Amino acid sequence: MVIAIGFEGSANKLGIGIIQDGVVLSNCRRTYITPPGEGFLPKETAIHHRQNVLVVLKEALEQAKITPEKIDVICYTKGPGMGAPLATVALVARTVAQLWNKPLLGVNHCIGHIEMGRIITGAKNPTVLYVSGGNTQIIAYARSRYRIFGETIDIAVGNCLDRFARVLKISNDPSPGYNIEQLAKKGKKYVPLPYCVKGMDVSFSGILSYMEEHTKSLLKQGYTDADLCFSLQETIFAMLVxxxxxxMAHCNSKEVLIVGGVGCNVRLQEMMNEMCNERGGKLFATDERYCIDNGVMIAHAGAEMYNAGMKMKWEDSFVTQRYRTDEVVTEWRDD
Incomplete structure (x- = not known):
């Protein structure tokens, strides 16, 4: 019976969660929200996390109804992510590990998403679409690693949506991507946009540049904000599908798992589900509790590592903004 606590702070979500043998005991989160038209910067995001982390830690322990003595391992996001927020939360995790005299494990953020998605949905060995504000990857497991079959060659899909939300001055509360999704449901007219798939990779910077340059003229032509949101979603999601x-075809796979913050998008799930049905496959996806960055996914992935006997030297408890998904040897998987 392993109890793990996870600290997540790679971007604007600060999350702390506790899990016991796959059962979520607590999943607490705070989001740094900026005014419409603005993104979040590393320094201000780190300040937000520093101001809230002890409150969220107390909340997570109270919600789980456990004391520090019962926790077996402390887990934190090692990377990838924004440097200052990552370092701020890792500092707290290191301090707590020393105070409580517990082992410490650094977790790859993407693998946290994947392992949480697998346990919540029951997907066995899926082709994974990882879509968030900072990452876009198509992943499949082979020979003790999660292999990247395709990815963005410039900006992430979530970053593309977030930056377009700034063009339209859409609110960042609760998130720009969510608000674009709601607007897109009202869209009626499709605007033809650049479609950029290069082999297994995708590119979103050209589409974003096109939207930034043409939004004013398209609005004058009678297109609405909703039409533009609808068109952008349909185009970039088609590329991902x-x-x-x-x-899937390459791996002879019958399962798709969508993880990451953009994975909450119902339209993306609909399009992917249609493709899966045509191939005789099945789609697995989660809701905002586990799609959006959270501490419990770090706790769960860390618990898997801990159960497999993986250890981390104290001098290795740093953070890194670049931490590839396929760098990690998945010692907890033997299939």
């Missing part, structure tokens, strides 16, 4: 389907 195409590359995911190609990875």
């Amino acid at each position: 195409e590359t995911t389907e190609r990875a």
Whole structure:
């Protein structure tokens, strides 16, 4: 019976969660929200996390109804992510590990998403689409590693949506991507946009540049904000479905798992589900509790590492903004 606590702070979500043998005991979160038209910067995000982390830690322990003595391992996001927020939360995790005299494990953020998605949905060995504000990857497991079959060659899909939300001055509360999704439901007219798939990789910077340059003229032509949101979603999601389907075919896979903050998008799930049905496959996805960055996914992935006997030297308890998904040897998987 392993109890793990996880600290997540790679971007604007500060999350602390506790899990016991796959059962979520607590999943507490705070989000740094900026005014419409603005993104979040590393320094201000780190200040937000520093101001809230002890409150969220206390909340997580109270919600789980456990004391520090019962916790077996402290887990934190090692990377990838924004440097200052990562370092701020890792500092707290290191301090807590020393105060409580517990082992410490650094977790790859993406693998946290994947392992949480697997346990929540029951997906066995899926082709994974990882879509968030900072990452876009098509992943499949092979020979003790999560292999990247395709990815963005410039900006992430979530970053593309977030930056377009700034063009339209859409609110960042609760998130720009969510508000674009709601607007897109009202869209009626499709605007033809650049479609950029390069083999197994995708590119979103050209689409974003096109939207930034043409939004004013398109609005004058009678298109609405909702039409533009609808068109952007349909185009970029079609690109993701195409590359995911190609990875499925390559791996002879019948399962797709969507993880990451953009994975909450119902329209993306609908499009992916249609593709899966046509191939005789099945789609697995989670809701905002586990799609959006959270501490419990770090706790769960860390618990898997701990159970497999993985250890981390104290001098290795740093953070890194660049931490590839396929760098990690998945010693807890033997399939």
